[in-house]
Amino acid sequence: MSSIVVVGAGLSGLTAAYRLSTGGADVVVLEAGPRPGGRVDTETHGAYVVDTGPDALTAGYARYLRLVEDLGLQHRLADTAAVIGLVRDGRIIDVDPGKPWRLPFTPALSFAAKIRMLGGLVHARKAIAEVDSYEMSCSAARDDPERSAAEFATDLFGTEVADYLIDPLMRLTTGSGAANASCVNVLGALGAWSSSLKTVRGGLGIVTDELADRLDVRYGATVTRVDDTATGVVIGYHDESGEHEMAADGCVIGAMYHQATEMWPTLSAACPAFGDKLRNVKLISVSLGYSAHTATRAYPVLVPTTENPEALLIFMQHNKCADRAPDGHSLVTIYTDTTVTDSFLDRTDRELELWAAGIIEGLCPELVGRREMSVVTRWPMAGYLADPGFWRRSSRLLESLPTDGRVKVAGDLFGAGSMESATRWGERAAEELLRHLDDHR
Structure with a gap:
């Protein structure tokens, strides 16, 4: 042995x-x-179950899901809400990929942007299929050190799609917006996030x-x-x-x-x-519990940089799994963008709670006056930024x-x-x- x-x-x-x-x-x-x-951790606060680190997983997490099954925990796997939220013009727009007939009518993008996006996806479909979202170093030849994800997406999809879809996808997957991400991450994210979302009952x-x-x-x-x-x-x-x-x-x-x-x-x-060129990803997550349910049915809510450069993304945890919040309540997690986190790390928990509440309650006015719980988690070293050339x-x-x-x-x-x-x-x-x-x- x-x-x-x-x-x-x-x-x-x-x-x-x-x-x-x-x-x-x-x-x-x-x-x-x-x-x-x-970085994986789950805390319980009363009847709230809070994942304070990594949050989302997809059906494409083949090795992780097999590990869960090997541990005998497959009974804890659950599907999350299929709806994805997008912040535009200061409000959350729900997009349901499970109802494709509604997609042409969503106000999340203009009609011209939808046509341009469809054309870009057709053009890039082979490249998307060839990039392994979880071993992107194998696609290093596609990584242009002089070309950011924002520039790549603008050329492929146009400015509106780049700003309102690709940029928040980069924030979701890299810790910052498309201006700071490798163009390979665009292809990886489009492939990975086409899968349905899952979670683990009781917390990751x-x-x-x-x-x-x-x-x-x-x-x-x-x-x-x-x-x-x-x-x-x-x-x-x-x-x-x-x-x-x-x-x-x-x-x-x-x-x-x-x-x-x-x-x-x-x-x-x-x-x-x-090591000489590594850039650290620093994050703060703030989870707030409310004694009311949000109007949005989305689990992940994508936040474009142009809408809010400080708020990286939002997760509606109560729409992820029913056990994350009491019935009729909401649990909402918001993250800081790594580009601003340094200026937030010295803030008190109370200051961070008020910052998060201002954004969340501005998007979800039905929650105003119903806040009852908060959890603040600081990650001064959460990973490394996959910037151009990474x-x-x-x-x-x-x-x-x-x-x-x-x-x-x-x-x-x-x-x-x-x-x-x-x-x-x-x-x-x-x-x-x-x-x-x-x-x-």
């Missing part, structure tokens, strides 16, 4: 550890924090909690170095009892890039230009990493920042490490 240390108990690290364990390895997970899940944290319960996870253990030797791997870490070393046959690092490079310098040495740099880093070593990298660095990418890269790291150890027995 091979001994493996997994660094990080986020979704990717836990997935890698679970697949390694079921593959016959003896696995220990070292986690610096006090709980599993990383149930999946990572279940994974952790099946593994040997040691919390409060901060890894400081990973040394790949001729005979194995030595992991140095410290916890409340002091400094320690642990020897193993292999290691999976499921930490974010800036943390992983500190403990394993090989990662930054493989392609120094990657996927080319990501591909070069991936090609530069040693393929025959005992250390593998998990996380969602080489795909879109999503739970599907985290699951996929965790599984890939486990498969590669098991193959390596089997070849060298």
Whole structure:
């Protein structure tokens, strides 16, 4: 039986550890924090169930959904509301993809924009089909460092569609608007978000909690170095009892890039230009509970930058799943755009609550005076911005990493920042490490 240390108990690290364990390895997970899940977390406040990190998943999350089934949690999967909201002219317009005969009549876009959009989709259909939304580094050749998603979308669809559809889609998937995103992300988002939306009853944290319960996870253990030797791997870490070393046959690092490079310098040495140009995504989420139901039936509400440069996007959680709020109540989550988050991080929870309420209640006046709960979550490091050129740099880093070593990298660095990418890269790291150890027995 091979001994493996997994660094990080986020979704990717836990997935890698679970697949390694079921593959016959003896696995220990070292986690610096006090709980599993990383950015995935669910909190309960009275009768409200709040996902404070990643939120949406689609039917296209094949690896993630298979993981849920393997854990015996398929009974918790639920379909969300099919309706998508779009903010235009200060109001929410509901668009129901399940009723295509109504789409030509939606006021979300002008008739001319709808025709231009249809033509653009026909023109780009082959490219959309070829881009894997969760491994976009494989489509690095399409990533033009000198051309943003906004410029690409304007050329393909025209200004109105670029501003009112593609831009908020980029905000939903990258953390900022189309002006800051790679053109590859447009193709990836159009492919990924054509699938129906799903969720997990009881909160997304149930999946990572279940994974952790099946593994040997040691919390409060901060890894400081990973040394790949001729005979194995030595992991140095410290916890409340002091400094320690642990020897193993292999290691999976499921930490974010800036943390992983500190403990394993090989990662930054493989392609120094990657780290030099990384831009952090910083987010704040504010979830507000109301003792009234919104008029909109949408779950995701897309917010174009031109409508509000501060509010990244909105999720109507009560339309995601009935268990997220009491019957007849609403739970609404709003995120800050990463370009403004720095100026928001020092605000008090009360100030952030009032900022969020002003936007939400302006769009949903039926909620005014009915606010009864708030949860504020700050993510000063939520991921990395997939700006123009990001996927080319990501591909070069991936090609530069040693393929025959005992250390593998998990996380969602080489795909879109999503739970599907985290699951996929965790599984890939486990498969590669098991193959390596089997070849060298």
